[in-house]
Amino acid sequence: MTQAQIGVTGLAVMGANLARNLARHGHAVAVHNRSQYRTKALIEEHGDEGTFVPCDTPEELVAALERPRRILIMVKAGAPTDAVIEEFAPLLEPGDMLVDGGNAHFADTRRREADLRARGLHFVGAGVSGGEEGALLGPSIMPGGSKESYQALGPLLEDIAAKVDGVPCCTHIGPDGAGHYVKMVPQRHRVRRHAAHRRGLRPAQAGARPDPGGAGGHLRRVERGRAVLVPDRDHRGGAPPGRRGHRYAAGRRDRRPGRAEGHRPLDGADRA
Numbered sequence: 001m002t003q004a005q006i007g008v009t010g011l012a013v014m015g016a017n018l019a020r021n022l023a024r025h026g027h028a029v030a031v032h033n034r035s036q037y038r039t040k041a042l043i044e045e046h047g048d049e050g051t052f053v054p055c056d057t058p059e060e061l062v063a064a065l066e067r068p069r070r071i072l073i074m075v076k077a078g079a080p081t082d083a084v085i086e087e088f089a090p091l092l093e094p095g096d097m098l099v100d101g102g103n104a105h106f107a108d109t110r111r112r113e114a115d116l117r118a119r120g121l122h123f124v125g126a127g128v129s130g131g132e133e134g135a136l137l138g139p140s141i142m143p144g145g146s147k148e149s150y151q152a153l154g155p156l157l158e159d160i161a162a163k164v165d166g167v168p169c170c171t172h173i174g175p176d177g178a179g180h181y182v183k184m185v186p187q188r189h190r191v192r193r194h195a196a197h198r199r200g201l202r203p204a205q206a207g208a209r210p211d212p213g214g215a216g217g218h219l220r221r222v223e224r225g226r227a228v229l230v231p232d233r234d235h236r237g238g239a240p241p242g243r244r245g246h247r248y249a250a251g252r253r254d255r256r257p258g259r260a261e262g263h264r265p266l267d268g269a270d271r272a
Contacts, residue, residue, distance in 0.1 A: 015074030023050025127183025
């Protein structure tokens with residue numbers, strides 16, 4: 001049986017596209033989904049893109065992986081992520097790794113990392129930007145976690161990440177929840193852009209025909225004289241991270257226009 005270099009559990013569009021991206025870059029990928037039809041569909045439709053190892057159960061996925069095991073979790077944020085972690089963690093051995101590629105709140109990532117570290121496991125919260133297309137063709141990836149975990153995981157992520165002048169859009173961001181913390185920053189700005197577009201496009205709601213081009217035009221289109229915002233589709237459950245960023249900033253009484261959390265280092269209040 002082929003020993004896979006990495007496993008992916010959760011094969012909705014983002015998870016499936018990341019698995020395909022890994023396979024296209026020559027990495028053997030073990031794939032698993034709670035509903036087995038997604039696994040079968042991935043193999044039937046894209047099995048010729050690389051080496052996939054289909055797995056029907058968590059036990060099969062763990063058995064298919066080389067050590068140290070690396071499992072990328074691509075499910076909804078919140079309770080579903082916790083459920084998957086508790087499903088896989090008892091099957092792993094010290095030094096193995098779970099990676100959350102969803103849009104988790106960084107405080108949840110810190111909690112999970114501390115819990116799994118106490119059990120001898122690595123946990124990496126990795127922000128993934130680029131949506132469905134980026135997941136397949138090259139996303140920006142923001143992994144947190146320990147330096148040791150990045151040594152084992154980083155080369156795989158750098159391989160599939162977008163490149164600028166040959167440099168991968170992926171680096172070790174920092175410990176525990178740093179990756180998801182940084183992912184929250186551009187999402188917060190996206191929320192601001194959406195709000196600005198809504199205000200700017202109000203004339204269209206009255207029947208005007210604004211130019212759909214220009215700054216931020218990718219977020220809107222005009223249909224029969226009405227402006228339509230194109231919704232984000234890259235978050236998997238829960239509040240989008242940008243909205244969570246606003247709530248976090250509001251809780252810290254940080255209401256200055258354009259202020260982003262990542263513009264200052266974490267302090268004691270952030271770690272509470």
